[in-house]
Amino acid sequence: MSTLVHAASATTTEVSSRKLITILIGLAIMAAIVMAPTPEGLSLAGQRVIAVMALVVLMWITEAIPYGVSAVALVFLLILALGFSPPAGNSGAILGTAKATPLALSGFSNSGWLFVAAGLAMAAAITSTGLEKRVAYLILKLVGARTHAIMLGIILTAFALTFFIPSVIARAATLVPIVIGLIEAFGLPRDSQIGKAMLLLAGILPSVTGVGVLTGAAPNPVMVNFLTSAGQVQVGYLDWLIYLLPFTIVFSIGLYFLATRLFRFEFTELPGGSDYISARLAELGPMSAAEKKASAIMALTILLWATDKLHHIEASAISVLCVLLLVLPGVGVTTCNDLYKRIDWNSILLFGAGISMAEMLTKSGGAAWLSKVAFVESGMGRLSVTALAIMIFVVVFFVRFCFTSITSCLTAITPAIIGFLISLNNPAVPIVGIVLGVALIAQCLAILPVTSAPAMIAYGAGGFTTRDMIRLGLPLAAVMYGMILLFMFSYWPLVGLWM
Secondary structure, eight states: OHHHHHHHHHHHHHHHHHHHHHHHHHHHHHHHHHHSOOOOOOOOHHHHHHHHHHHHHHHHTTTSOHHHHHHHHHHHHHHHHTTTSSSSSSSOOOOOHHHHHHHHTGGGGGGHHHHHHHHHHHHHHHHHHHHHHHHHHHHHHOOOOHHHHHHHHHHHHHHHHHOOOOOOOHHHHHHHHHHHHHHHHTTOOOTTTTHHHHHHHHHHHHHHHHHTSGGSSSSHHHHHHHHHHTTTOOOOOHHHHHHHHHHHHHHHHHHHHHHHHOOOOOSSSTTHHHHHHHHHHHHSOOOOOOOHHHHHHHHHHHHHHHHHHOOOOOHHHHHHHHHHHSSSSTTTTTOHHOOOSSHHHHHHHOOOHHHHHHHHHHHHHHHHHHHHIIIIIIIIGSSSSHHHHHHHHHHHHHHHOOOSSHHHHHHHHHHHHHHHHHHTTOOOOOOOHHHHHHHHHHOOOOOOOOOOOHHHHTTTTTSSSSSHHHHHHHHHHHHHHHHHHHHHHTHHHHSSSSO
């Protein structure tokens, strides 16, 4: 016994030492960036925000400190970085911490943060009724009891939701409770091999399927607007569907094969098979009053999400309405106190802090400077068209880690990319194709939970770790880039997207 205790203690000490070393390395990198001469074209505030970003991204990747702690540290460091810098440029009076504080907290007033918080609350409220179990068993009855068939069922559900729910986060908030019910149907914990794989699908698929439909994700119409404003051809709903939906379908098949092979499932088939499913449905009996209320509220929410162009109510506001109805006495299905206990507040805190960092990176000029260095000053313009596109796609891979919001990332880098491509004055450069490729990469990359709102909602369910997502996300990124190369030389030239 003493030997086992000693071994466990030694392992814990080793892990703690490794984390401490990682933290010290991160602090050294941040200090080096802060003390370096400010590059031309970059403000002092921008330089210091980049330094903070370098530290925080390293902490996210290595999990050297818990996510909740990193969120608090990020807010504090942003206050210092902005507060002790001039509002603009490299000289003049400093902004002051009093004015810097609301800037460092700006992510918590962002509609994207509100959406994530509401999505986690919705998932928690629905699971309190048991409705997700009923939906899960109905899906099992439809697709069968084999584990791989259930994984395909999750993918098909995600694609179906894309055409009815125009918000990536809203789809994640709908899909995650269903997946939780599927995991519980196996009688396994959420951090089981099956649970990890299913929750990772629920966190990755909403963004993947969303990029295939123009109305499937907020960044898509933004990209179209950028292209149109720059004098490029108008990309319509059907055009977008033809260009990108086939890619997302094939990519999802690749995701399916990776998820079913990287995780060693405890079962190849749900114990008891179809008889078990029928027995569990019978055991649930008729829908309870709480389930009926939750179903009605979610149906109303999905209807409002799907018809946002008619009533012009933002999707995040609709989500807040949904949470209100779910906790409203006499109407709802749970109480605020119960909801408070079920929600993962670390995820909510982290996402808000991450949005603040992305916004400050943009407002301080840091994002524009990084784009200029990466695309203009790197000499990419002298490359062949194919090499140019590949290099841009590689740069986007690394830039993506700097943003917790896909929309913020694409809003920050797309104008710089379009401006750079136009400045080349080369008719052989497929500007629309490259920009849509950038949209694909930004939305299909799934390596860290914190860089994606849907992944954070799934991560908040407590089934997988950052390492689990990296384990799946890195080979998935390789599949994505391989597919982009394949489409560049096969399908996209056929439909006129690539030359």
